Amino acid sequence: MAVIEVRDVKKSFKVYFDKGQTIKEKLLFSNRRRYEERVILDGISFDIEKGEAVGLVGHNGCGKSTLLKLLTKIIYPDSGNIKITGRISSLLELGAGFHPDMTGRENIYTNASIFGLTRKEIESRIDDIIEFSELEEFIDNPVRTYSSGMYTRLAFSVAINVDADILLVDEILAVGDAAFQAKCFEKMLDIKSKGTTIVIVSHSLSQVEQICGRTVWIDKGKIRMDGSPNEVHPKYLEYMGLKRRNTKTAPKSQEVKEENQEKEFFAEITKAEIIGEDGTASCKYRTGEKVTLKIYYKADPSKLDGVLIGLAFYRSDNLNCYGTNTVRERIDYINLKEQGEITCEIDKLNFVKGSYRLDIAIRSKDMFAYDYKAKAVEFTVYSTIDEVGVAKLDHKWTFD
Amino acid sequence: MQLIRELYMYRTMTVSLVKKDLKGRYKGSVLGFLWTFINPLLQLGVYTLVFQVILKNPMPNYYMHLFVALVPWIFFSSALTTGSKAVLGQANMVKKIYFPREVLPLSYTLSSFVNMALSFIVIFAVYFISPMELKSAPLLMLPVIMIIQLFLVAGVTLITSSLTVYLRDLEHIMSVLNMALMYVSPVVYPVSYIPEKYMSLYLINPMSPVIIAYRDILYCGTFPEFKIVFLAFAESMIIFFAGLLIFGKLKKHFAEEL
Numbered sequence: 001m002a003v004i005e006v007r008d009v010k011k012s013f014k015v016y017f018d019k020g021q022t023i024k025e026k027l028l029f030s031n032r033r034r035y036e037e038r039v040i041l042d043g044i045s046f047d048i049e050k051g052e053a054v055g056l057v058g059h060n061g062c063g064k065s066t067l068l069k070l071l072t073k074i075i076y077p078d079s080g081n082i083k084i085t086g087r088i089s090s091l092l093e094l095g096a097g098f099h100p101d102m103t104g105r106e107n108i109y110t111n112a113s114i115f116g117l118t119r120k121e122i123e124s125r126i127d128d129i130i131e132f133s134e135l136e137e138f139i140d141n142p143v144r145t146y147s148s149g150m151y152t153r154l155a156f157s158v159a160i161n162v163d164a165d166i167l168l169v170d171e172i173l174a175v176g177d178a179a180f181q182a183k184c185f186e187k188m189l190d191i192k193s194k195g196t197t198i199v200i201v202s203h204s205l206s207q208v209e210q211i212c213g214r215t216v217w218i219d220k221g222k223i224r225m226d227g228s229p230n231e232v233h234p235k236y237l238e239y240m241g242l243k244r245r246n247t248k249t250a251p252k253s254q255e256v257k258e259e260n261q262e263k264e265f266f267a268e269i270t271k272a273e274i275i276g277e278d279g280t281a282s283c284k285y286r287t288g289e290k291v292t293l294k295i296y297y298k299a300d301p302s303k304l305d306g307v308l309i310g311l312a313f314y315r316s317d318n319l320n321c322y323g324t325n326t327v328r329e330r331i332d333y334i335n336l337k338e339q340g341e342i343t344c345e346i347d348k349l350n351f352v353k354g355s356y357r358l359d360i361a362i363r364s365k366d367m368f369a370y371d372y373k374a375k376a377v378e379f380t381v382y383s384t385i386d387e388v389g390v391a392k393l394d395h396k397w398t399f400d
Numbered sequence: 401m402q403l404i405r406e407l408y409m410y411r412t413m414t415v416s417l418v419k420k421d422l423k424g425r426y427k428g429s430v431l432g433f434l435w436t437f438i439n440p441l442l443q444l445g446v447y448t449l450v451f452q453v454i455l456k457n458p459m460p461n462y463y464m465h466l467f468v469a470l471v472p473w474i475f476f477s478s479a480l481t482t483g484s485k486a487v488l489g490q491a492n493m494v495k496k497i498y499f500p501r502e503v504l505p506l507s508y509t510l511s512s513f514v515n516m517a518l519s520f521i522v523i524f525a526v527y528f529i530s531p532m533e534l535k536s537a538p539l540l541m542l543p544v545i546m547i548i549q550l551f552l553v554a555g556v557t558l559i560t561s562s563l564t565v566y567l568r569d570l571e572h573i574m575s576v577l578n579m580a581l582m583y584v585s586p587v588v589y590p591v592s593y594i595p596e597k598y599m600s601l602y603l604i605n606p607m608s609p610v611i612i613a614y615r616d617i618l619y620c621g622t623f624p625e626f627k628i629v630f631l632a633f634a635e636s637m638i639i640f641f642a643g644l645l646i647f648g649k650l651k652k653h654f655a656e657e658l
Contacts, residue, residue, distance in 0.1 A: 009600055017453045072589035075655045088498065096497045101427045108418055114499055122412070325495065 001085075003166060003197050004048040004071065009080035011041040011066060017188070040066045042221035043080070048164075053198040055208030057236055058218040058251065064201050065067050067218065068092065068168055071199065086165025086197075089115055100144035104135055104154055107143055111158045125161050132187070133157035134180070140354035153180060160187055167191060169200045185210070204367065209320075230318065237369050264372040267299035267307065267336055267362045272377050274358070286350050287383040287392050293344040295360060295376075299336035306333025307362050307370065310344060316355040321390050333365060350392040353383040405647075406500045413499060418509035420516060440471065440519040444526065458592070460620075461532055468523060468618040469587045469611045472549060475516040476607055477582070479553045483508050484560035491658040501651040502644070503558040513550050519655035523618060545613045545624070545632070549563075552606055552636035557642030562650040565657050586611050605654045606635040 014035040040063045048054055054062040068080060071073050072090045097110050106127055133154045135146075135148050143151060160167075169188075189209055193197055203210050208215060208229060215232040217225040225232045247348075274279035275292045285291055295309070309383045310325035326334060334342075360376040361369050383392075419576070426435045448463040449471075458463060486508040487494060487501065494501065520542075527534045564570045585607040586594075594602050602608055609632040613624035 069655070074495065076652045090497060092496050096493045097417075097420075102420070109412075110416045113410070113416045114497060115507065116410050116413070116499065118409075119415075132602045255606055272435070365601055 001050050002047040002163045003050045003085045004199070005081070005083040006047070006067075006071075006081050009041055009044045009067075009070060009077040009082060010039070011063075011070065011077050012037050012039040014038075014132060017247050039221055041070075041077075044218070044223055045080075046216060046223065046226065047271075048197060048199065050074070050197055051192075051195045051214040053192050054132070054200070055212040055215045056199065056201045056218060057203075057205065057208065057215055058224075060239065062218045064218050065222045068199065068201050071168055079184040084166065087162075088166045089162040090166060090168040090170075091156070091159045091165030092168065092170045094152055094159060098143055098151070098155065099144050099214060103142055104133075104139040104146070105130075107154070108158055111112065111155065112162065112236045115159070115162045115164075117162065121159075125163070129161045132161060132183075150179065156184065156237070160184070160191070164196065166197045166199070169198065169202075183217070205229070205237070206367075208298060209233065227317050234372070234374070237372065240368070242251070248295075265300055266303050267358055268371050269295060269362060269373045269376060270371065271296040272358070272360055273294055274377050274379060282343060283377070283379040284378060285381050287352060287381055287387070288348045288350055291346050293346060293358075293377075295338060297342065297371075298339050298360065299362075301336060301338060304336055304364075304370075306365060306390075307336060308333060308365075310361040311344070312359040312361075313355050314359065315351075315390070316357075319390070321351065321356065321378060336362075348394070349381065350394070351381045352387045352389055352392055353381050355380045401502065403644075405503065407502060407506075408559040410500055410503055413501050414507045415505065416511065418514065420510045421508070421511040436515060436518045437522055440467075440522045443467075443470070444522070464526070464532065464651075465590070465615070465619050466588060468571060468615055469585075471516055471519045471523070471606070472611060472614050473582060473585065474519075475512050475549065475608075476553055476556070477578045478512040479509065479556040480560060480578045480581075482570055483512070483553075483557040483563055484564045484574050486561040487559060487565050487654060488561070488658070491506070495655050501654060502558070505561045505647070506554055508561075509550065509554045509557050512553065513546075532595055533621075534618070537619055538617045538623045541613070541623060541629070542617050544629070545617065548636050549610050549633050550630075551640040552610065552632075555636065555640035555643035558640075562647045562654075566576065566650065580658050581605065581607065582609070586615070590613075603631055604637060605637075606632070609635070 015038050016035040041202050044063075044067065056067065058064045066075070068090075070077055071084065071090070072088060072092065073084075074092075075127070079240060095107075095111060097114050098377040099110065102110070103323070105126070108126060109119075109122055112125070112129075113119075117125075130136055133150075133156075134138075135150060135154055138146065138150065143154070146154070157366070181225045185358075188198070192211065199210065200212060208289070212229060215225075215227065215229045215236075216223060217232050217236050220240055225235060226262075270293045272293070274284050274355050275294060277289055291312075312323040313321045315321055355376045359372065359374050361372045363369050405420050419442060421435075422436075426432050431436060431438065442462060447466050451457045451462045451466065473584055483505065484503045491500075494504075524534075526532075560570065560574060582588075582603065584605050591602075591608070591612050609628045612628050615623040616622050616628075
């Protein structure tokens with residue numbers, strides 16, 4: 001059953017060059033009120049099924065946030081229609097209606113009531129909200145005494161505990177410290193598993209990948225691609241790479257065909273291999289074998305300002321088994337040389353038997369992928385024992 | 401119908417906005433909520449001084465004559481002045497989150513209403529300690545008139561708050577209109593000053609029948625005429641539904657205009 005139906009929705013904004021808001025200006029200077037009709041959404045249609053988690057991606061100004069606002073009924077489409085079944089909670093604005101002089105508890109009531117909760121419903125949730133915010137000690141202090149982190153934590157806790165049928169999220173997983181972020185993330189997965197429909201707008205493709213099973217890519221007010229993140233994201237990254245280069249190098253007046261242009265060179269992974277205990281890159285390893293990952297690269301150091309290296313291991317059925325990057329591991333941004341070699345020692349390759357692949361990325365500080373090598377290494381793992389699952393946990397048995 | 405159901409769903413929001421407004425008004429001041437009572441008392445003191453002691457108005461207890469009209473007038477004028485900013489002042493909320501927009505003007509009206517009701521307590525207190533007497537039977541009509549006025553003020557607030565979003569000038573026009581309307585309502589003078597032939601015109605001002613009724617109940621101690629109550633009721637309802645209609649039309653573009 002589709003809980004969100006969007007049919008041929010169009011929306012444009014009038015952008016005034018010099019807008020008068022007083023009577024004098026409205027009457028006298030009507031000729032001065034020149035405006036430009038800017039089309040933001042140009043005929044968008046899609047359905048979202050109950051329980052689906054969908055990511056909306058697109059570059060700045062492509063209309064994805066406008067679409068989210070249309071879904072919440074903050075603004076209305078010029079034509080077309082939107083049908084929504086069920087209660088919506090949006091994480092667009094955190095802490096709506098917070099009053100600095102009132103206590104955290106009082107503000108929970110105000111804020112939750114703005115989401116349409118009744119007093120009874122709020123009372124049944126308030127303990128969960130307070131617990132989630134980790135503000136038990138401060139909950140009866142006025143929120144003006146809160147730090148900004150505490151403030152957003154409280155606001156987020158209210159919004160996420162509304163128990164809506166549909167949750168709309170706009171770039172929010174950047175709340176609080178790392179521990180709280182992880183908690184929010186878990187909560188999102190938990191909400192999803194309860195069958196809540198989720199729509200996320202995000203620039204972080206990895207967030208979308210982890211939560212959503214579907215990505216809608218919006219470009220210039222239209223849907224450019226709609227499919228699984230695996231299909232859409234590589235195309236999107238490629239397009240963004242081209243776009244970025246165009247804005248950097250080509251003057252605006254020149255219209256150049258994108259396809260014919262060569263990629264500008266920043267950095268490239270030339271080769272990657274995993275060397276096993278026998279000293280060769282055999283692509284066959286034993287569970288628990290000590291291996292060394294070697295990444296060879298070429299780069300143009302003059303254009304780079306510190307990069308990070310990301311790794312993602314997938315099983316043959318596309319299960320993301322393990323992912324990490326140097327920033328997550330609190331390693332400083334790396335300065336690449338013109339040509340070089342990066343080594344990563346893996347003490348124990350603890351995958352159970354099966355076929356795996358490794359994706360490697362070199363990314364800029366804002367997560368732009370200079371190079372993303374999918375299937376940089378493909379390998380199989382064998383084991384002398386017949387374990388099942390994904391990873392082997394080191395263990396010892398003792399019998400008394 | 402849809403709107404009523406939705407407003408009912410968001411009733412807690414309305415109540416909590418009213419509470420926030422009432423509590424927030426005097427937050428930080430030493431006397432706090434007491435100001436709700438002190439304010440009208442001080443006003444009453446000033447009027448007594450000016451009209452009774454200095455101007456020696458011949459009308460018996462003129463200060464009370466004025467005060468029972470002034471309290472409802474202040475409630476009404478709140479719709480024209482600060483009430484016109486009910487939506488504008490919450491721009492952040494309107495732009496970022498969905499809720500039935502009517503909640504904003506309605507909760508604003510309700511909090512002014514509560515303020516008026518509290519001021520009435522001051523009136524009763526003054527009656528209690530002064531030698532003046534108040535007949536109690538007509539007081540039964542007081543809640544009826546208050547409800548009628550509530551609808552009137554809600555209607556006006558709906559209109560002013562939605563129009564101000566599109567036309568910021570309105571704020572200033574309203575303060576002039578506010579003053580003008582006060583003098584074409586029987587606030588500072590008794591209604592008997594108005595010549596008979598202009599009376600029907602005079603009663604078109606929706607606040608005229610309302611104030612006449614209040615004064616009958618709280619000053620003269622008589623039941624208001626049926627004609628006056630009916631007129632107040634009819635005018636309030638027309639304005640209230642016109643307000644809902646206008647607001648409903650204008651609310652769709654609030655988020656873009658703010």
